[in-house]
Amino acid sequence: MGTMTKVILSLSGVRKSYITAEGPVEILKGADLNVSAGETVALTGESGSGKSTLLHLAGGLDRVDAGSVIMDGQDIGAFRDVQRANYRRTKVGLVFQQFNLIPSLSVAANISFHAKLADRYDPQWEKHLIAQLGLQDYIARYPEQLSGGQQQRVAIGRTLAARPLLILADEPTGNLDEATGDSVLDLMLTLAKTAGSALLFVTHSSKLANRLDRKVMLRGGRIAE
Numbered sequence: 001m002g003t004m005t006k007v008i009l010s011l012s013g014v015r016k017s018y019i020t021a022e023g024p025v026e027i028l029k030g031a032d033l034n035v036s037a038g039e040t041v042a043l044t045g046e047s048g049s050g051k052s053t054l055l056h057l058a059g060g061l062d063r064v065d066a067g068s069v070i071m072d073g074q075d076i077g078a079f080r081d082v083q084r085a086n087y088r089r090t091k092v093g094l095v096f097q098q099f100n101l102i103p104s105l106s107v108a109a110n111i112s113f114h115a116k117l118a119d120r121y122d123p124q125w126e127k128h129l130i131a132q133l134g135l136q137d138y139i140a141r142y143p144e145q146l147s148g149g150q151q152q153r154v155a156i157g158r159t160l161a162a163r164p165l166l167i168l169a170d171e172p173t174g175n176l177d178e179a180t181g182d183s184v185l186d187l188m189l190t191l192a193k194t195a196g197s198a199l200l201f202v203t204h205s206s207k208l209a210n211r212l213d214r215k216v217m218l219r220g221g222r223i224a225e
Contacts, residue, residue: 008165008198009035009058013067015221016053027053029221030067035166040189040199042209045218051202054218055168058200059092060084072165089118093159093197095169095188099151101143107154108139115161122161125195129157132191149180156188163195170202185211 016028027050035041045051056062057069060076069076076087088094093114101110111130115121130136133153143151152172159167169188173181185201185208192199201212209215217224 005036007034008037010070014064015066031223033223040212042212042215043202049218059168060087093164093167095159095172097171097174099155111157118162120162133157160191167197167199
């Protein structure tokens with residue numbers, strides 16, 4: 001990335017522990033990570049290394065024990081609940097292995113859901129997304145009428161419809177076969193670029209990780225480039 005590119009996400013000295021039956025377990029032990037506007041970053045590491053924890057902290061779903069998470073110049077650790085909800089609506093998009101689609105809404109309604117909440121609904125952009133995602137023939141269907149790969153595409157469309165500054169993707173291809181996973185990543189990279197969104201993408205696959213701008217690894221509770 002160029003030196004002039006704005007850093008939109010900055011994690012500094014982030015620590016996070018969880019209480020277990022055996023006592024507190026520290027997952028993140030001073031993690032530092034910067035993501036620039038429009039950059040795509042692969043986050044790798046062993047199971048249990050804290051990748052999902054880091055994404056939840058960046059997404060405002062959880063709070064740090066120490067350190068800071070600065071997003072677009074704001075310290076999200078200082079946010080009250082209402083501010084955090086607004087942040088998740090307007091600044092970040094989350095894509096998980098579990099698609100979290102709304103069963104009672106059609107494909108089209110699922111895709112427009114977050115954009116309308118964020119007051120960013122753009123019918124032309126949504127039409128473009130649906131075409132790029134290959135969902136034109138499915139817009140009137142409901143999630144239960146779709147394959148896993150199709151549901152994941154709907155979840156990606158829903159996230160991108162609001163053009164978030166940052167997409168946080170937690171192994172979104174983990175439940176898909178390799179060919180479908182490849183095509184889903186293709187779409188995410190293309191559409192994120194079109195939307196101007198940065199992408200922080202958690203994956204176990206070095207093949208997928210190699211296709212992003214940069215790879216970082218979580219090891220021992222810290223980030224290694």
